[in-house]
Amino acid sequence: MRRPSNGFVPRKHIxxxxxxxxxxxxxxxxxxxxxxxxxxxxxxSPERRAELEELGMRW
Structure with missing residues (x-):
C-alpha cells in the first residue's frame, strides 16, 4: 500500500x-x-539506494 507522503516520518512512528x-x-x-x-x-550499496529512491526515500 502506498500513501501520499512528503517522505518524512517521525522516529517514534509505528x-x-x-x-x-x-x-x-x-x-x-x-x-x-x-x-x-x-x-x-x-x-x-548504490543498488539499494536506487531501490529506496524508487520507493520515494528522501535523503
Missing part, C-alpha cells in the same frame, strides 16, 4: 501491517527504520 496474508497484524517501527536508513546512507 505502522501496523498484515504480513504475508497471516491473520492478525504486526507493529513495525517504521520511523526508526527510516531514521536509521538515512543515517547509514553511505553504507548502502
Amino acid at each position: 505502522e501496523t501491517i498484515t504480513v504475508n496474508g497471516k491473520s492478525g497484524q504486526e507493529a513495525m517501527k517504521l520511523g526508526a527504520f527510516v531514521d536509521n536508513t538515512r543515517r547509514r546512507a553511505t553504507q548502502r
